[in-house]
Amino acid sequence: MSQEFRFQLHCADQSCSARRATFFTPHGPVETPAFMPVGTQGTVKGIELDRLRETGAHMILANTYHLATRPGEETVVALGGLHKFTGWEGPILTDSGGFQLYSLANCAKATEDEVRFRSHIDGRLLALSPERAVAIQEALGSDVAMVLDHVVALPNKPEKVRDACERTIRWAARCQKAATRRDQALFAIVQGGLDLELRVECARQLAEMDFIGYAVGGLSVGEEPVEMYKTLDAVCPAMPYEKPRYLMGVGRPIDLLEGVRRGIDLFDCVMPTRNGRNASAFTDAGPLRLRNKQFTRDDRPIEEHCPCPACRRSRGYIRHLFMAKEMLGPMLLAVHNITYYQRLMRDARAAIETNSFMEFYARRVAGWAGA
């Protein structure tokens, strides 16, 4: 394995499975546990790069299906690759397009060989095989590529979940075989729905293949949060201890802490940016819906001591921006929410370092519950 992707463990919390590490990539280190903002189409919606950097984010996401569909990976290559194309000089992880099998289910069909997408833009066919998913990600030039996986909605028929899980393992092997870049890490994805035995078996088989990192996929796709936590209880110990663990697509602030205490190192989620665009701001006292009338003359910032640009204004002003449909409203709350998520993770890292993660966890949970 390339020395470029060293995962250096610093310490582990004694009261839970949380651990503190640094994940090295060709575009810089990522301090974990970490939250990665989602920039599906090569932009974290509504946030300029320097603003994004100021939130404390190290690594961001982009999406294989979306970039292959538009502008096309050849165009990204022609414009210098993903980093030059987007201007983001830090690490980038590309999702494989497996999630679009779930989110764009109407336009996608999975066979044993590949996923066939009818483009949601112009109806053109995009055939995404495991090999093609790797080739596109290598062309894009992300630091971390994800294997193509088969994501199914939950709840689902046991045989569908099992099929998707077993196919994901076969596809992982094909992706691994197809990968050629030494400066790009390939992460495997554990599937298996809520079937704990299937999950553990999937993790065990993938672990034997020796990937650089391991992800848990197929969660927060319709199941109850407690079911997700139970699944993590089973899966996390089955994933290699000395490699990065990434919980895909999760989640709310509470979900991040639930993940961290079970030994997850990396997270991504659209929630801070999407909910921000929809006027919802995260705080230690729970979310504020800033379109609500109660904020009309509220002269306080969203959160005291928050250093973000939104918190240099009043809640009343931000409500005004949303009511007037000014684009600055969504932009400010996207930055605030990413700043909030980054602070949450930074505080979590500090708590692990002082061996007090569960105290930190209890304090935050109590705050969100309004205690």
Next chain:
RNA sequence: GGGGGGUUUCCCGAGUGGCCAAAGGGGUCAGACUGUAAAUCUGAUGGCAAUGCCUUCAAAGGUUCGAAUCCUUUACCCCCCA
């Protein structure tokens, strides 16, 4: 002076005898959002002691079992001819 058209629930606007507390937008209020087809979507929006009752379609009066819808008068607005 003569002729014609109009006034609808916060706004715009449909509705020409019962199925109308009244379509559809907008606004407002509330909710949702978890590897982004999302600056999107959903619900509510006359009042109330609310499986019902009361008040409303410019105002007043009338016709009718029944009127936002038909008739009369009044007020205001618009257009055409003098």
